[in-house]
Amino acid sequence: MLEIPNSDKLEEVVAEPISPMLSIADIKQLSHEYAKRKIRCQITVKKVDVNTNWYDNVCTTCGDEVQLQEGRFRCEKCVRNIPFPDKRFRLATICNDETGVLAILLPDDEIQRILGKNAFDIEYDENEVSAEITFPPSLKSFEKKQFVVTLLITDQNVKKTCSVYNAIELNDPVEVLGNHSPLKKQDITSDPISETMVVDRTPDTSSSPPTGKSTTKVRSRTTDGEASDSMYENVPLAKFKIVKTEKK
Numbered sequence: 001m002l003e004i005p006n007s008d009k010l011e012e013v014v015a016e017p018i019s020p021m022l023s024i025a026d027i028k029q030l031s032h033e034y035a036k037r038k039i040r041c042q043i044t045v046k047k048v049d050v051n052t053n054w055y056d057n058v059c060t061t062c063g064d065e066v067q068l069q070e071g072r073f074r075c076e077k078c079v080r081n082i083p084f085p086d087k088r089f090r091l092a093t094i095c096n097d098e099t100g101v102l103a104i105l106l107p108d109d110e111i112q113r114i115l116g117k118n119a120f121d122i123e124y125d126e127n128e129v130s131a132e133i134t135f136p137p138s139l140k141s142f143e144k145k146q147f148v149v150t151l152l153i154t155d156q157n158v159k160k161t162c163s164v165y166n167a168i169e170l171n172d173p174v175e176v177l178g179n180h181s182p183l184k185k186q187d188i189t190s191d192p193i194s195e196t197m198v199v200d201r202t203p204d205t206s207s208s209p210p211t212g213k214s215t216t217k218v219r220s221r222t223t224d225g226e227a228s229d230s231m232y233e234n235v236p237l238a239k240f241k242i243v244k245t246e247k248k
């Protein structure tokens with residue numbers, strides 16, 4: 001049976017057909033009516049915080065974060081011990097645009113979608129976590145990437161009692177805005193991460209540049225006989241796959 005939306009629902013749909021695109025300076029000034037609302041912002045990830053945990057242990061029932069208490073993980077909400085908690089990416093970043101910087105937590109499901117891996121995959125990959133590697137390179141590689149982030153503004157954000165913003169969606173600016181301006185080369189070549197980024201699917205939008213195949217391969221560094229090939233020009237962020245290169 002077809003459900004007729006009540007006036008509340010209807011209002012909700014009409015009021016927010018697409019989240020407004022704001023600058024970081026605007027986001028910091030949002031008034032209380034923006035609490036619990038979504039807004040969008042085009043940012044560059046300036047820094048990934050490698051000093052905080054890159055995942056949370058979460059309750060397998062309710063999804064809340066669980067803490068170790070006397071050697072056991074316990075969910076306060078479910079009031080039970082969790083023998084084997086689930087793991088959720090927790091990526092704390094400092095992002096910027098031309099108007100300022102903003103601390104943003106990137107969402108687990110979007111990180112999974114972009115990497116094609118979940119937190120367990122990363123934790124048990126010796127190229128990501130080992131005695132020598134303290135922070136997974138795949139997560140660190142979010143640095144210098146551009147996204148259109150959708151933020152869910154909290155009460156605390158508008159009351160200015162919390163300056164960390166929660167992202168719920170990450171999109172490629174090219175796909176969202178149809179903007180084909182390529183990333184600056186200096187941004188890419190200054191990236192200390194030595195992964196090769198490979199397009200794992202043929203770009204499926206007709207607006208994609210015709211250089212999406214192997215012709216975009218750029219030999220970015222040839223010093224000391226060490227070379228890393230990067231294909232990055234206009235690569236839709238949601239579609240790349242990060243492949244580790246062997247260290248010699």
Ligand SMILES: [Zn+2]
Nearest residue numbers: 059062075078
């Ligand atoms: Zn729980």
